[in-house]
Amino acid sequence: MRKRSLGLILYFVFLLLPIYWLLVMSLKTNQEILGPITFWPENLTFQNYFTIFNDPSWYTGYINSFIYVVMNTAISLTVALPAAYAFSRYRFVGDKHMFFWLLTNRMAPPAVFVLPFFQLYQTFGLFDTHVAVALAHCLFNVPLAVWILEGFMSGVPREIDETAYLDGMGFPRFFFTVFMPLIKAGIGVTAFFCFMFSWVELLMARTLTSVNAKPIAATMTRTVSAAGMDWGLLAAAGVLTIIPGAIVIYFVRNYMAKGFALGRV
Amino acid sequence: MENVPPFLVPLWTWLQGFQAPEALRWMNWTIPTALFFIAIGVMLLVMTLLELVWPTQERKGFWPMPTTRGDRLFIGLLGAAFLHLGWLGITDLPLWWASILALGWFTVEMRYG
Amino acid sequence: MNKTWNNAAWLLVVPVFLLVAFSAIIPLMTVVNYAFLDIFGPGETYWVGTDWFRQVLASDDFQGALVRQLIFSGMVLLIEIPLGITVALAMPAKGWTASLALVLMALPLLIPWNVVGTIWQIYGRGDIGLMGWFVTRVLGLDYNYTADPLAAWITVLVMDVWHWTPLVVLLCYAGLRAIPDAFYQAAAIDGASKWKVFRYIQLPKLRGVLLIAVLLRFMDSFMIYTEPFVVTGGGPGNATTFLSQQLVKQALGQFDLGPAAAYSLVYFLIILLFSFVFYTAMSRIGQAE
Numbered sequence: 001m002r003k004r005s006l007g008l009i010l011y012f013v014f015l016l017l018p019i020y021w022l023l024v025m026s027l028k029t030n031q032e033i034l035g036p037i038t039f040w041p042e043n044l045t046f047q048n049y050f051t052i053f054n055d056p057s058w059y060t061g062y063i064n065s066f067i068y069v070v071m072n073t074a075i076s077l078t079v080a081l082p083a084a085y086a087f088s089r090y091r092f093v094g095d096k097h098m099f100f101w102l103l104t105n106r107m108a109p110p111a112v113f114v115l116p117f118f119q120l121y122q123t124f125g126l127f128d129t130h131v132a133v134a135l136a137h138c139l140f141n142v143p144l145a146v147w148i149l150e151g152f153m154s155g156v157p158r159e160i161d162e163t164a165y166l167d168g169m170g171f172p173r174f175f176f177t178v179f180m181p182l183i184k185a186g187i188g189v190t191a192f193f194c195f196m197f198s199w200v201e202l203l204m205a206r207t208l209t210s211v212n213a214k215p216i217a218a219t220m221t222r223t224v225s226a227a228g229m230d231w232g233l234l235a236a237a238g239v240l241t242i243i244p245g246a247i248v249i250y251f252v253r254n255y256m257a258k259g260f261a262l263g264r265v
Numbered sequence: 266m267e268n269v270p271p272f273l274v275p276l277w278t279w280l281q282g283f284q285a286p287e288a289l290r291w292m293n294w295t296i297p298t299a300l301f302f303i304a305i306g307v308m309l310l311v312m313t314l315l316e317l318v319w320p321t322q323e324r325k326g327f328w329p330m331p332t333t334r335g336d337r338l339f340i341g342l343l344g345a346a347f348l349h350l351g352w353l354g355i356t357d358l359p360l361w362w363a364s365i366l367a368l369g370w371f372t373v374e375m376r377y378g
Numbered sequence: 379m380n381k382t383w384n385n386a387a388w389l390l391v392v393p394v395f396l397l398v399a400f401s402a403i404i405p406l407m408t409v410v411n412y413a414f415l416d417i418f419g420p421g422e423t424y425w426v427g428t429d430w431f432r433q434v435l436a437s438d439d440f441q442g443a444l445v446r447q448l449i450f451s452g453m454v455l456l457i458e459i460p461l462g463i464t465v466a467l468a469m470p471a472k473g474w475t476a477s478l479a480l481v482l483m484a485l486p487l488l489i490p491w492n493v494v495g496t497i498w499q500i501y502g503r504g505d506i507g508l509m510g511w512f513v514t515r516v517l518g519l520d521y522n523y524t525a526d527p528l529a530a531w532i533t534v535l536v537m538d539v540w541h542w543t544p545l546v547v548l549l550c551y552a553g554l555r556a557i558p559d560a561f562y563q564a565a566a567i568d569g570a571s572k573w574k575v576f577r578y579i580q581l582p583k584l585r586g587v588l589l590i591a592v593l594l595r596f597m598d599s600f601m602i603y604t605e606p607f608v609v610t611g612g613g614p615g616n617a618t619t620f621l622s623q624q625l626v627k628q629a630l631g632q633f634d635l636g637p638a639a640a641y642s643l644v645y646f647l648i649i650l651l652f653s654f655v656f657y658t659a660m661s662r663i664g665q666a667e
Contacts, residue, residue, distance in 0.1 A: 004468045005468070007464075007468055008465065008468040008469065008479075011465050011468075012479075012482060014540065015482065015483070015485070015486065015540065015544070016482065016485075017501075017508060017509075018497045018498065018501045018508075018509075018540065019485065019486075019489075019497070021497070021500065021501050021507070021508045022493075022496075022497050022500065022501075025500060025506070033506050034505070034506065037506075037508075037511050037515075039508075075397070078393075079393040079394045079397055080394060082390035082391075082393065083390055083391045083393065083394040085390060086387035086388070086390035086391050087391075089381060089382075089387070090381055090382055090383070090384040090387035091381045091382070091383050091384070092383065092384060092385045092386075092387045092388050093313055093316050093317060093385055093388070094312075094313065094316070094335065095387075096333075096335075096661075097335050097339070098391060098395070100653070100654070100657050102394070102398065103653060103657055104649070104650060104653045105398055105401075105402050106597075107597040107601075107649055107652075107653045108402075108601075108646060108649055109600070109601030109603070109621070109622050109625075109645060109646075109649065110601065110603070110622075111601065111603055111621075111622035111623075111625045111626050111629075111642075111645075112409070112625070112642040112645055112646050112649075113401070113402070113405045113406075114626065114629060114630065115405075115409065115412075115629040115630070115635065115638055115639065115642065116292075116404070116405035116406075116408035116409055116412075117401075117405055118630075119291050119292075119408065120291075120404055120405060120408070122291075123288065123291050135397075135400070135401060136401060138397055138398065138401055139398065139401040139402055142394055142397055142398050143398065146394060196487075196488055199488075199490060200488070200489070200490045200491050201490075201491070202490065202491055202492045202603075202604045203603050203604060203622075203626070207630065216490075217490050217491075217492045217493075220492055220493070220496065221492055221608065231500065231506060234496060234500075235496075235500065238489075238493040238496050238497065241489065241490050241493050242485070242488065242489050242493065245485075245488030245489070246485060246488065248488075249481055249484050249485070249488060250481055253477060253480045253481050253484070254480075256480070256484055256548055257548040257549055257551060257552030257587075258552065260545055260548055260549055260590075260594070261549055261552065261587055261590045262590060290420075290421075291408075291420070292404075292407060292408045292411055293408075293411045293412060293415055293417065293423050294411055295411060295414065295415065295423075295425060297414070297425075298407075298410055298411045298414060301410070302407060302410075317385075330658055330662055339654070340654075343647070343650060343651060343654065346647055347647065347651070350431065350435065350644060350647065353428055353431045353432050353435055354432075354435035354436070357432075360428055
């Protein structure tokens with residue numbers, strides 16, 4: 001038993017040290033970072049964070065990311081809810097093939113789509129807008145949302161639907177007033193996953209934007225290549241991208257695994 | 266298009282009269298690829314209609330899992346695609362040999378898969 | 379599981395279909411069109427037949443990237459799946475430690491992929507990174523991931539293990555919690571050893587989640603782009619250039635539309651094959667349960 005928890009503690013050290021190191025770097029001055037190694041900030045400074053909060057080219061990156069991520073989550077949930085209901089309750093022509101096709105889009109590498117996306121969104125005049133990134137992320141988030149929601153919905157007994165219909169309730173009224181409250185947890189987790197996968201993606205977001213909708217991730221990579229190495233600033237920007245997820249994680253911790261399992265645990 | 270067989274030239278010239286709509290111009294449509302996608306579309310349509318008229322029964326062929334008609338079509342097409350790719354990767358011989366091979370495979374898969 | 383047949387249910391699926399089709403089918407059609415053309419500019423295209431496919435399949439860039447990709451994905455599975463199971467077995471089952479462990483475990487999964495790259499880029503450097511410092515100064519090894527291919531590989535691999543093993547852990551943990559206590563009690567009465575309990579009770583029950591873990595880890599490692607892009611940029615040389623990086627380099631870097639499109643199609647077909655195999659296996663297990 002003791003050997004087991006020792007191993008677990010070692011694993012957590014492996015897990016948390018890199019994050020700790022990022023946090024420490026963001027609180028150091030660049031002189032201290034480049035000088036002899038120190039294990040905690042000896043001259044504690046919040047200068048890196050001040051720089052980010054006062055420089056529009058930095059903080060607009062966060063705002064842009066938030067805008068398209070929220071848009072994507074809203075779109076994904078809206079279209080995925082009815083579809084997941086159909087998949088969990090009915091059989092129809094081509095249902096299994098449709099489901100498989102959705103899966104392939106979750107599995108397809110974004111790199112395959114990047115080349116035509118650039119032209120597609122340019123043609124529709126969407127290039128460098130938040131909508132473009134939100135729509136592009138739907139490619140993998142909508143299938144994901146359908147999968148997770150379908151898993152949660154299958155856990156709701158069908159008798160509930162049948163009773164409601166027998167009582168003369170129409171589908172829309174039943175869906176919004178009876179069914180959706182029953183799968184609240186599922187909707188929450190799905191929203192979290194859409195939010196998360198849109199938030200962590202870089203390739204599409206970077207390709208489809210240049211100035212107006214440039215995400216924080218792109219701001220970070222471009223700074224690395226252009227301005228040389230302001231390590232402290234880079235680390236601070238990194239820490240700020242972790243915080244939103246870290247807060248939300250706490251609320252969904254018990255359902256997380258079900259989400260990752262595409263709703264089938 | 267100098268490698269179009271002579272008996273198809275009138276059809277070919279007729280097809281060339283079609284223009285992609287302005288909004289789709291950037292996709293660089295060509296006659297062969299357009300025909301390819303039309304064929305895929307027709308296949309899906311036919312499969313759907315067949316399914317409505319004469320629903321498929323899952324059956325066990327030479328694969329470890331039972332397959333439906335749609336599954337066999339998908340496996341057949343995927344296999345044909347890989348046959349063509351493999352041919353292109355391995356030999357310099359003309360591609361239509363692979364097409365004949367793929368056609369054979371497709372028939373076997375649809376019948377016994 | 380006896381669902382009713384109702385073709386009207388299609389109406390509920392139409393929005394999803396249209397939305398995903400817009401982002402999936404139109405681009406895919408475009409890629410197919412491009413793959414047979416030499417494109418010099420708008421309207422200036424020449425039909426080249428299957429030349430690009432022959433070129434891509436024969437090119438060292440593609441073959442090298444494919445081999446590296448298969449080795450990488452294989453190693454990722456070999457390390458992360460057993461490690462994930464082991465850690466999940468050691469996780470506390472209830473109480474505040476369980477909550478804390480879950481939250482900490484999920485942390486790496488929520489970090490934007492480029493930040494994961496940044497973290498390891500810093501962490502592995504000999505001058506400013508803790509790991510780099512430890513390996514070069516304390517262990518005295520010659521470790522430099524920007525110059526030495528082996529070091530670069532190890533860095534990228536360790537990064538992936540760090541980033542994604544928690545996913546396997548979470549899935550297995552959920553699977554383990556779903557086993558009723560009665561099973562363990564029965565095993566205790568029979569005097570089964572720990573190994574026997576694992577082999578004959580826990581492992582069979584984990585089959586479903588493990589399959590999903592393998593599917594997700596295989597597919598996601600097969601499309602890895604951002605993390606190695608930030609850490610090594612695919613280098614040194616081509617040592618850590620995987621399929622996606624090679625493709626992006628060709629498509630957006632050199633703007634070789636034709637060859638990049640042919641490359642995309644080959645890549646996509648491979649993914650399609652794996653997806654189908656996994657999906658079939660998954661639905662069979664789903665039916666068996």
